[in-house]
Amino acid sequence: MxxxxxxxxxxxxxxxxxxxxxxxxxxxxxxxxxxxxxxxxxxxxxxxxNSAARALSGASARAVGLTLCRPARMLSIEPFFMGLISGFESELAARSYALTLQVVATPELEVEVYRRWWGERRIDGVIVTDLRENDVRIQVLQQLQLPAVVIGGPGDTGRIAQIWSDDAGAITETVRYLVALGHRRIARVSGLPDLLHTQTRTRAFHEVCASLGLNEAVTVPSDYTGEEGGRATRRLLIGNDRPTAIIYDNDVMAVAGLAVAQEMGLAVPGDLSIVAWDDSPLCSLVHPPLTALTRDIAEYGAHAARELLAAIDGKQVGNVEAGAAHLTPRGSTAPPRQPGSAAPAQPEP
Amino acid sequence: MxxxxxxxxxxxxxxxxxxxxxxxxxxxxxxxxxxxxxxxxxxxxxxxxNSAARALSGASARAVGLTLCRPARMLSIEPFFMGLISGFESELAARSYALTLQVVATPELEVEVYRRWWGERRIDGVIVTDLRENDVRIQVLQQLQLPAVVIGGPGDTGRIAQIWSDDAGAITETVRYLVALGHRRIARVSGLPDLLHTQTRTRAFHEVCASLGLNEAVTVPSDYTGEEGGRATRRLLIGNDRPTAIIYDNDVMAVAGLAVAQEMGLAVPGDLSIVAWDDSPLCSLVHPPLTALTRDIAEYGAHAARELLAAIDGKQVGNVEAGAAHLTPRGSTAPPRQPGSAAPAQPEP
DNA sequence: CTCCACCACTTATCCGGTTCAGTGAATTCT
DNA sequence: AGAATTCACTGAACCGGATAAGTGGTGGAG
Structure with missing residues (x-):
């Protein structure tokens, strides 16, 4: 036909x-x-x-690209990316732009994909996630003059638009909240340490801890997977001066941490309080439900898509701050049980 | 430039x-x-x-399409789709095909997207998920002569290739396993009831239960979300003759069910055994880790992508069975505690 | 009544590849 | 040696739209 x-x-x-x-x-x-x-x-x-014919006579490709540079096993469990993609879609579909996806292994392969897509006129712009320090991708994008929006800053992206949320503020708020509950030994299990937003969070975490006189604050680097998150938690909890609260850089690690604590016979939140970064249904599913730093990830994605479409239209877009994460207290945080004091009544079996 | x-x-x-x-x-x-x-x-x-110029002179678009027809909140948490996408990618990237994604609200909008993509020559084929009974999409795809592969059967897809796994066999194996452990009251919390593979599972579940003399077998329809899965579980557990084992159609509902059971003071697996369909890191993260029906979802996706590429190349592809799910026993299944007998020691706090 | 502007189109060219039908030169065959 | 074939390449058409330039007819202004 x-x-x-x-x-x-x-x-x-x-x-x-x-x-x-x-x-x-x-x-x-x-x-x-x-x-x-x-x-x-x-x-x-x-x-x-025919979109090809259109694109050939000078029109745009009406498509944007997204590359995901994480191993498959991380992608499948992380609710973050799917949320982001849903957000992109809501904006793109409304303007009938297609979203082209590619999973890549390394940032170097990622720039190759950008080069190819742009050379082939397959896309009009890209959304870049997981900004790193001195990110190779930034230079290449500038050199190609490929419209782009960067997520995961704030960082130095030159003329390229970026959208970020105030992670430093969010983690400061969280630490203050835990201290207000009475915690003094607070640890953090972070995401991939070479990501810029991980560094931002780490810096802010240690600054606020220092300013509050918490000298034992420690950050254990991890990689967002449940396995690593669980291992990191175990390492933190076997010490003598184990923390009474742990902040995790994503929900998956927090859930894994919860399981480790329970398996080690620690009561949550009595012996250990847990805070997850990024609230997903996951956090309310487990028992106790996890206190989380909630962001509307889909809206974050939608915002990024809007900025990108503006950049493609030639509008000048710069440095945009999206809504910051805010704390959603649930059952996993409470005042620490005093050593030697009786365990508070737990609703658990 | x-x-x-x-x-x-x-x-x-x-x-x-x-x-x-x-x-x-x-x-x-x-x-x-x-x-x-x-x-x-x-x-x-x-x-x-320039891919547009190439496509214009008769070559293919070197892209395939995927539409996701589930609400955003389901997509973000379901590890299934991301796993599938990773699998597609591994095959597509190797042959430098792009994957174009669109999130849609209804199957009717989905066929509109197919029509548009195909009319615009944007894609060479599509991957169809969530097959339903008398699926509108099948007719449209046949009429458009758009190469496609259907996931989620087995079902009647006419000339269109399909790839499916033996869900009936898997659920039969699971029920037999639970019965061997001593369970007699087994319930099931299913996914969306209008999906064909849900119906296949339901039919097989009731057949095997009947053949084993389990007359109280019940299936509660749900929608793959944690909330609904939790609600369904609560409904099952408040009855007098509550089941001693529940099989869930996905991992998210199983985790939610676990939380509900624990919240109601039931020991898992002592009072209630839990089996999750589709193993994801989620299942091993919770405590106790969930017995699951494991499938290699990424490989399933890769397989589907291979079939689609073959169909695009004009090869005749038909009805392919992928590897079936197999049972991975973990801590959430055990013989049911006899009513009146002492509770076995639990390693929980 | 003439000239010009305007409308509603048509014609032709272009985008950047692919591909087919030549074309001249070298090589092979008889 | 002359004809036939092969080789390495050129020129032009083509894909399906967008768009600039051109065309004939109408209406109003001068």
Missing amino acids: KRPTIADIARRAGVSKGAVSYALNGQPGVSEATRQRIVAIAQEIGFNP | KRPTIADIARRAGVSKGAVSYALNGQPGVSEATRQRIVAIAQEIGFNP
Whole structure:
């Protein structure tokens, strides 16, 4: 079954290809009567303009690209990326832009994908996640003049737009909250240490701990997976001066940490309080439900998509701050049980 | 910065556009020396063939489409889809096919997306998930003659290739295992009831239960979300003849069910055994870790992508069975505690 | 009544590849 | 040696739209 072209419409309407093009694109140059006739025929035969032909005559590809540079096993469990993708989609679909996805192994391969996509005119712009320090991708994007939006700062992205949330503020708020509950030994299990937002969080965490006189604050680097998060937790909890509260850089590690604590016979939140960064249904599913730093990830993604579309349209976009994460207290945080004091009544079996 | 075209290469090499095209595509018609000279120039100036121009001259778009028809909040937590996407990618990237993604609200919108993509020549084929009974999408795909692979059968897909795993066998194995442990009252919390694979599982579940003389077998329909899964579990557990084992159609609901059981003071696995369909890191993260029906979802996706690429190449592909899920016993299943007998020692706090 | 502006189109060109039908020169065959 | 074939390449058409330039007819202004 041959797919119809404007030539088919032109033949049936008894006009030229050019007239059809004008009519379908709402350009002046055809009478209203003719336009309606042409539109009706296009409807009837189910015409869709060939995107390749359009793109070839100078129009944009009407697609944006996203590369994901994490191992498959991390992607499948992390609710973050799917949330982000849903957010992108909500904006892109409304303007009928397609989203092209590629999973890559390394940042170097990622820039290769950018080069290829851009060279092939396959996409009009890209969304970059997981900003690193002196990120190779930034230079390449600038050099290619490929419209882009970077998520995961704040960082130095030159002329490229970025969108970030105030992670430093969020972690400061969290530490203050835990200290207010009475915690003095607070630890943190972080995400991949070479990501810029991990560094931002780490810096802010240690600053606020120092300012509050918490000298034992420690950050254990991890990689967002449950296994690593569990291992890191075990390492933290076997020490003599074990922390009474742990902040995790994502929900998956927090859930894993919870399981480790329970397996070691520690009561949560009595013996150990837990805070997860990024709230997902996961956090409310487990028992006790986890106190979390909630962000609207889909909205974050939608915001990024809007910025990217603006950049593609040639508008100047800069450094945008999205809504910061805010603390959602649930059952996993409480004042620490005093050593030697009786265990508070637990609703657990 | 203007992106280079074959005309640029032709000028620099002192040959015609046609010669460059032959050289870069490994076609006969140029001498080996010239070919190498042309390839070197292409390398040097960073040439990538414009995919639109290629697609326009009859070549394929080198992209496949995937639509996801589930609400965003389900997508973000379900590890299934990300696993599937990772699997697709591993095959597609190897043959440098792009994956185009779209989140849609309804199956009707989904067929609109197919029509548009195909009409625009944006994609060469699609992967269809969540097969339903008398699925509208099947007819449309056949009518459009759009190459496709359907996941989520087995079902009637006419000439369209499908790939499925033996869910009936897997659930039969699971029930037999639970019965062997001593369970007699087994319930099931299912996924969306209008999905074909849900119906397959339900039918098989009730058949095996009947054949084993389990007359109280009940399936509670749900929707894959944690909230619904938790609610369904609560409903099952408040009855007088509460089940001693529950099988969940996905991991998210199983984790939610676990939380509900613990919150109601039931010991898992002593009072209630839990089996999750689809093993994800989630299942081993919680405490106790969940017995699960393990499938290699990424491999499932990779397999589907291979079939689709074969279909795009015009090869006849039919009805392919992928590896079935197999039971991975973990801590959440055990013989049911006899009513009145002493509770076995629990390692929990 | 003439000239010009305007409308509603048509014609032609372009985008950047692919591909087919030549073309001249070198090589092979008879 | 002359004809036939092969080789290495050129020129042009083509894919399906967008768009600039051109065309004939109409209406109003001068």
